[in-house]
Amino acid sequence: MGKRARRMNRRESAEASNGAPVASNDNRGSAIEAFTFGDPEPVLNRASMLDMLECWHNRRWYEPPVSMDGLARAFRASPHHSSAIILKRNMLAASLEPTPQLSRRTFAGMVQDYLVLGNAYVREIRNRLGDVMRLEHCLAKYTRRGVEPGHFWWVPGYQQEEEFAPATVHQLLAPDINQEIYGLPEYLSALQSALLNENATLFRRRYYENGSHAGYILYATGAFANGDVDAMRDALKKSKGPGNFRNLFVHAPDGKEAGIKLIPIAEVAAKDEFLGIKNTTRDDVLAAHRVPPQLLGIVPANAGGFGDVTKATDAFFELEIAPLQSVFLELNDALGFEAVRFRERAKAAD
Template identity: 85%
Template sequence: MSKRNRARRMSRQESAEASPGAIVAANDNRGAVHAFTFGDPEPVLSRATMLDMLECYHNQRWYEPPISLHGLARAFRASPHHSSAIILKRNMLAASLAPTQWLSRAAFKSMVQDYLVMGNAYAQEVRNRLGGLLRLDHALAKYTRRGVEPGRFWWVPGGGEAETEFTPRTVHQLQAPDVNQEIYGLPEYLSALQSALLNENATLFRRRYYENGSHAGYIMYATGEFADGDIDSMRDALKRSKGPGNFRNLFVHSPGGKEGGIKILPIAEVGAKDEFLGIKNTTRDDVLAAHRVPPQLLGIVPANAGGFGDVTKATDAFFELEIEPLQSVFLELNEALGVEAVRFRERVKAAA
């Protein structure tokens, strides 16, 4: 091979000039097929994975959470299956509680919901004048921050309001463990959060699809013989069918036309319908797998004739595998307080 045809390495300037288009010719043969690669360079580490490398930074007073708690609160209602699974666990845990003089069912219910949504729950001690424990109040996890010094917590409401510090060693934190840091807990459903958001996006897109009234639903392909002015009349009728009151019927009469002279070619309806159902079903399965909730407990209609099986057996298995481990998390408060503030009733299996 001669030196003229030998490939050489591009300089930095040439690489910078070629990077915006990222177009690389596969060969130099004239008259032959050319293949190109195009698109912007993709980073090996995306922004999502970079979050795993960050620690909880602090401002000398409290630590900031590794993930936006405001975003988790908004995502709570993104998907009906996501919120319904959390509400089911919350209601079953609250129903199994035996209220004590220190913990009410309402406060416990709020703490459970914070733990399932945010991965953190906070119980604040309220003591009497003699220093004895009077009751446990619920502190919203969305606005509670863990202090830099052990045993100290801060109330950070945002919105221009001043932050305040809780009385030291009166707030107890329950957290779902995280593999990257030990300051804050993270919810277990994070792996399915994108599926829940995609489920919401599919529903919103479908609503806009029917509300805008001006989407291209089909192509009207006319090849027959028409009298003068017929094409203009059909064009005007199609224009009037758009917007409010669309999907009108259209009558076309062509005496000299042939069979197949007018064809309707759908370009969006069939494909969008199949894609919509596939997205909804797939994302639903992802969310249910992350929450480990049997579908019959959420009122999902089975697609097959056999159904999902006995609902009582599914309830017993779900209570044993999910609710009882969650009960053990809140029983940790008893060890921190020195009193039996959290107590659960013994459950009788539904199948029995």
């Protein structure tokens, strides 16, 4: 039998590489080298993490599957996102007929929590006889569902938790397909679009604030005197910051035609991408909220417009506001009396 192959050490590998054939397209020795790189991509997509999260508990209350603080901060990420939620809240609050136990202000807070966070909580305030005097809105951002049925906790911060009296807090939740402890808002599929809309606006603001508008490559191949290249480099550096948009004069007596080329790399593309991102993300957000664009004051791009606003209002009320009213009417079953009552609405188109 022959001897077993032995792995070479580093010194032997280096000696063996000397004189080895080199590929004809190997450009490692050239003066110019171009390459691209990016951030490492996770093997597990973040979008699928939500499907695997559970509502873990600390033996007292359950934690929500999504950060309530993150959803609250994303509420004002996009003007179309917050405006659509505020429109639904105002229309629901205007359709409410206040009762001795529930005021319009308390109801508006519940509606906003339900639309933004997917959960709404109301607390019974009872008199000494045990009767319900009024209903108090509990912020869904800090309210947690207890492990024991009928128990809820108020958790505004670390070591500031407080348990509500049992059977005094009622929860309304938007159904979720992965768990039944907490509700999730319906717009989660368009949340990334709302955040992208915000990022595009912030990027454009920083683009104008920092004064770095020189998105180009200055390509020079002509013959220049000593110090000319350094002078051009200093002039380009001074074109940034306050007082930018200056004109640049270059004199090359012995230069050739097209010896200096200015190649823009970002200016025109950034304008087109900005408008495209803003319009596309706006459509995604409006589709998730199912709000007609004319109700949000969006200017139509075509001469025909969006159609009759009164008909759009009637359709929106029937398809969106009326189903939301039925969600809050479920509170009457939990309370045992009629605390939520809506007035009948006449169609605007009639």
